[in-house]
Each structure stands twice: as structure tokens, then as C-alpha cells.
Amino acid sequence: MPAPRPQPRPGSLRDPEVAELFLKDDPEKVFGELREIGHGSFGAVFSARDLRSQELVAIKKMSYRGRASSEKWQDIVREVKVLQRLRHPNTVGFRGCYLRENTAWLAMEFCVGSALDLLEVLQEPLREEEIGAVTEGALQGLGYLHSQGVIHRDIKAGNILLRAPGHVKLGDFGSAAVATPANSLVGTPYWMAPEVILAMGEGLYDGRADVWSLGITCIELAERRPPLFQLNAMSALYHIAQRDPPGLRQPHSWSVPHRSAP
Incomplete structure (x- = not known):
């Protein structure tokens, strides 16, 4: 050998x-x-x-x-x-x-800051239209990454960068995977998708894990913290893997989603 x-x-x-x-x-x-x-x-x-x-x-x-x-x-x-x-x-x-x-x-x-910086400066959640603008730009970036076979694996407010005047850029590719699907436990716990947490024992994941993380980021922008942030990281990982997807604490404070006719 x-x-x-x-x-x-x-x-x-x-x-x-x-x-x-x-x-x-x-x-x-x-x-x-x-x-x-x-x-x-x-x-x-x-x-x-x-x-x-x-x-x-x-x-x-x-x-x-x-x-x-x-x-x-x-x-x-x-x-x-x-x-x-x-x-x-x-x-x-x-x-x-x-x-x-x-x-x-x-x-x-150079970018002037991140969406997280914006939360910290304002000391309050973003408005719905602001969250929509950040999310639209992030989705455009993710769509491109996934078309190139890249999974970001660390989407969160701190890694969504902003250039004047309000141009959204995905940043920090230190955790990115260039081969799809992936099976490594990589990312920041509170934003991780269940399939990433379970990957080591149960299989692989693809770019949809980034979409989950972006959904968690939307909650972060609306509430200044991601779900389960009050727990330590290991407890949060357990709950993410076992529970249904989280939602907003006060969903009635936000607009009702439009549903397409069947």
C-alpha cells in the first residue's frame, strides 16, 4: 500500500x-x-x-x-x-x-457595513420593506451561487453586506462548499438548517440549506435575534434538528402573505 x-x-x-x-x-x-x-x-x-x-x-x-x-x-x-x-x-x-x-x-x-451593523445602529428591528429589499438581494446572490455549484453555508445578517446606496452583497465565503451536495457540519449554530445538523449521521444537503438560513435571517432582521438565541449553541442545535420550522413571535404584526389561487 x-x-x-x-x-x-x-x-x-x-x-x-x-x-x-x-x-x-x-x-x-x-x-x-x-x-x-x-x-x-x-x-x-x-x-x-x-x-x-x-x-x-x-x-x-x-x-x-x-x-x-x-x-x-x-x-x-x-x-x-x-x-x-x-x-x-x-x-x-x-x-x-x-x-x-x-x-x-x-x-x-469595500462595503459600508452589514445588515447586522444596521440592526445595531438602529437598536430596533428593520421595517418590512427593508427586510424585503435585503432578502431580494440575498436571494439574487444565492441563486447565482447555487447555479455555480457553491453552497454559502453561513448566511446570516452579519454576512449580508451593504454598499451605498443600499446595494446588497453576500460576503464571507470562508465556510463555502464548492461541491454539491455536502455533508460537513459547517456554519453558525442558530442559523443552521436541520439537514446540516443531521448530515454527519444521516446524509447530504444542498443549496436549500442556505434558503433555510436566509429564512432565519429574516426573523433576525424582524426581531433583532434569531430563534432560540436564548439557548446555548448545543441546545439550539438539538432543538433545530427536532422541532418544526420556527416563525415570528408576533406574526399578526406583519402583513398577511398573499396566496396564489389553486
Whole structure:
């Protein structure tokens, strides 16, 4: 039995297919005026100025050093592969990826914020017409992703980005699957579809899991929190997998859905 091929070290560009994903320029000479605008488990996000074109961009810095460096590197490669193939008005634009000192600089078009930022600024739910506008843009983006065989797998208000004046963009493709169907437990618990939670034991799922997550996001926009947010994540996963789909707490406060004649 042949020995397994050794995994390339994180940051290795010996594989031509991997090397072509990354631009060779020094990002510190390409971008200026960096200002941190967000932070997460992956690293930090900065606004920056492309010194060549003067375009304002967003830079997502992701380190692949330290613990789990191989997994971090594989996640970076996967996200860049997804972003490189996307060309749609409702997905965030890709501006290239650079490597410097064990850190990937992922450059994207700049968005003024997310739907979650809007909730936090307003300190109140969105109005029905605003939720409709956000949902329409997200659905356009999802329709395109699914036509390309991509499942986003982390749809939520924080990953629905907004460009002035109110243009909706799907962002953060770090959890995306490029093969359909998928069977990995990936995403943020409160927004996960039941089939994602059950996939490891009972089979596969496809882009319809994103549609569930968008439905949960609509409730999040209407109530400022997704259903079951008062529970810890593991309890929420159990309830999502076992219960019927959730609904609005006060459905009569919203317009009655129009039903087509049979």
C-alpha cells in the first residue's frame, strides 16, 4: 500500500494551481491607509486604499501560523478559490490575495457595513420593506451561487453586506462548499438548517440549506435575534434538528402573505 502523500507546508506555492491564486506583489506597497474595522476568529478586517487605483477596499488578514496552521492554510486556499470564480452584482467583488509573513491579505470591494451593523445602529428591528429589499438581494446572490455549484453555508445578517446606496452583497465565503451536495457540519449554530445538523449521521444537503438560513435571517432582521438565541449553541442545535420550522413571535404584526389561487 503506497504511503500517503505529505501535505504541503502552509504557505507553500509549489503547486502551480495554488500559486496562481496569489498575487506576487508586496501588499504593504500596494495598500495604504489601513484602518481596522472588524475582528473575528479568522483575524481582522481593515479598510484600505489601493495605491494604484485609489479604490477604497476591504482587507481581510488571515494568519496561517501557530496551531492548526495547515487547516488555516487550507481554509484560505478554499476561500480564495471560491471568490475568484464569482462574478455577480450580489456577491462581494474580489480584488486579489497577497501573502506576507505567514498572513494572507484578502482584498475585496469595500462595503459600508452589514445588515447586522444596521440592526445595531438602529437598536430596533428593520421595517418590512427593508427586510424585503435585503432578502431580494440575498436571494439574487444565492441563486447565482447555487447555479455555480457553491453552497454559502453561513448566511446570516452579519454576512449580508451593504454598499451605498443600499446595494446588497453576500460576503464571507470562508465556510463555502464548492461541491454539491455536502455533508460537513459547517456554519453558525442558530442559523443552521436541520439537514446540516443531521448530515454527519444521516446524509447530504444542498443549496436549500442556505434558503433555510436566509429564512432565519429574516426573523433576525424582524426581531433583532434569531430563534432560540436564548439557548446555548448545543441546545439550539438539538432543538433545530427536532422541532418544526420556527416563525415570528408576533406574526399578526406583519402583513398577511398573499396566496396564489389553486
